Amino acid sequence: MxxxxxxxxxxxxxxxxxxxxxxxxxxxxxxxxxxxxxxxxxxxxxxxxxxxxxxxxxxxxxxxxxxxxxxxxFIDTHIHYPQTEMIGSYGEQLLEWLDTYTFPTETQFKDREYASQRAEFFLDQLLSNGTTTALVFGTVHPESVDAFFEHAQAKNLRMICGKVLMDRNAPEELTDCADSGYEQSKALIEKWHGRDRLQYAVTPRFAPTCSSEQMHRAAELLKEYPDVYMHTHLSENANEVVWVSELFPDSKHYLDAYDQHGLLGKRSVFAHGIHLCEDECQRLAESQSALSFCPTSNLFLGSGLFNLKQAEQYNIKVGLGTDVGAGTSFSILQTLNEAYKTQQLRGEKLTPLKSFYLATLGGARALDLDDKIGNxxxxxxxxxxxxxxxxxxxxxxxxxxxxxxxxxxxxxxxxxxxxxxxxxxxxxxxxxxxxxx
Known part of the structure; x- marks a missing residue:
């Protein structure tokens, strides 16, 4: 330079x-x-x-x-780049929405050229909305992550992305296995993590689509590469919470399904966290894990209202997420609009100062990047x-x-x-x- x-x-x-x-x-x-x-x-x-x-x-x-x-x-702490083309899809709540729209869309990202075109468009959308850093889901296909990082590197962006890990309760063409998920993720970490301004996130989609073996293998990656991220979903939908209790009967609650597999930590970011008990909040705070507050998708899918005051009481790190494509806008400003309304419905006030803190330094702290960006x-x-x-x-x-x-x-x-x-x-x-x- x-x-x-x-x-x-x-x-x-x-x-x-x-x-x-x-x-x-x-x-x-x-x-x-x-x-x-x-x-x-x-x-x-x-x-x-x-x-x-x-x-x-x-x-x-x-x-x-x-x-x-x-x-x-602006810093977006939770977003899915493969879901760009399905934003604004009608009529379902989370679990039905995944089956109806998300999974069919994501199958197309096995095509490297297709993924490349979508990655370019996605990053341009972020920049046109003032977002300069994001924590991003790819798909189960390594090609989707390669394409994303190539375009992010060309634009000199600070971006975090990972290949989805998903070995059950999903279409066969979108599943890997514990070993292949580990090996493919490891190869992507070696290739991209720490290259220019790029960083990698180990990305189990969410507990229902990951076997216990797969989550253990994900934890192995976190131990081998302690400065990578862990990015997943947590307590977004009431039916999802019940499903997790059935799939992991030995877990105290949803978060414990991840905790028992060693997935909590300073660079672990959990999207949503709407339906949390006090013990879950305590563990998130103790482990220095972070939550991503995604108001537009929470309203769009009818998932619930994030309890920001609860997170503040436990001193949990919180950033803002657009969660495109369940989220309805790439705009952090529009996301703040909906965030304000969710807190109004809870009988709380979201001040303008807190809003812009969440969009900037709060997001940087949630991503453990406040030594580099955020102010x-x-x-x-x-x-x-x-x-x-x-x-x-x-x-x-x-x-x-x-x-x-x-x-x-x-x-x-x-x-x-x-x-x-x-x-x-x-x-x-x-x-x-x-x-x-």
Missing amino acids: SDTLKAFRGDILHFLGDPAQMPSEKSYQYLEDGLMLVHNGRIEALGKAEEMLADLPAGTEVIHHTDGLIAPG FTVGKEADFVVLDYKATPLMDLRMQQCRDLMERLFVLSILGDDRAIRATYVMGEQAHQRDEK
């Missing part, structure tokens, strides 16, 4: 901690007319523009974004998004009535979507710019 210094000017917001766990005014830094210096793709300095501009080296490029907000790139502290990778306060006539009008930052953030989270993403930057380089029509 050539030696480059760039300066980005505008309103700047990033988080230093969880607003629910500390005084909210100390949880973030907001600079009205701030300046962020990016040197060779990393944050070098951050401060008020009026104090920093005079000291910039001669010839430094200054990119000035007015009428908008510069924030860390603008010096040395972090310069992945960020520029949000447009005037993205639509309605937003422009509504913003004119806002009295402070909190109101503007709330409007972005309720009225915003991909149109509010003016630009997305990856390691300080523009990776997406909204079409101006």
Whole structure:
């Protein structure tokens, strides 16, 4: 990389901690007319523009974004790239939805070229929605993961992905076995994990489709490669929870089915976690495992309402997930819209600060990546998004009535979507710019 210094000017917001766990005014830094210096793709300095501009080296490029907000790139902690083409499929709850739509769609990803086309489209969708990092499901086919990582590497993205492990209760053409799942995953780890900005996730689909032997083999991979991830589903649907109790009669509860096989840990991310008992919450916290809060899919499939307050009480790490294709939008902003509503239905308040924390630093902490991304502290990778306060006539009008930052953030989270993403930057380089029509 050539030696480059760039300066980005505008309103700047990033988080230093969880607003629910500390005084909210100390949880973030907001600079009205701030300046962020990016040197060779990393944050070098951050401060008020009026104090920093005079000291910039001669010839430094200054990119000035007015009428908008510069924030860390959004982090999606749970999404399925093979389900992109089946988003918005009608009429089923989780288990029927898998059989009716998901499994038939995923069979196509044995074709490497097909997977490659979908991976390219998927990553472009993420960038156009301001998402710069995601924890991603592939399919059971190793080709699906190879295709995904090739495109992510070409775009210099920090992405995590894994081959699905599934050896029962699924169509024969989508199942592997404990040994082949282990061997194929191991080969993919050796090939991709730690290559540029790519990382691997051992990915048992969920307990009902994984035998005890397969989950033990997954745990072997986690021991052999302690810095890879474990990514699966947990307590999404009430019928699913009952099914797990029947399949694993010796487990105390759903989480225990994973715990008994050694799948909990600092880099273990469980999507959903809607129907959790206190013991499950305690174990998630003790093991430093994380939950992915996926409100659009939870509402779309009628699964339930995530208990964010419960997670906060146990100090469980929580990130935000779009969960496409059960989730109905690639947009983290639209996901925040639905997140707010789920908490309203629970009689709780999701503040604008907590929303944007979940979308940025909260997601980074859930993925154990807060040493690299999630905010603008010096040395972090310069992945960020520029949000447009005037993205639509309605937003422009509504913003004119806002009295402070909190109101503007709330409007972005309720009225915003991909149109509010003016630009997305990856390691300080523009990776997406909204079409101006």
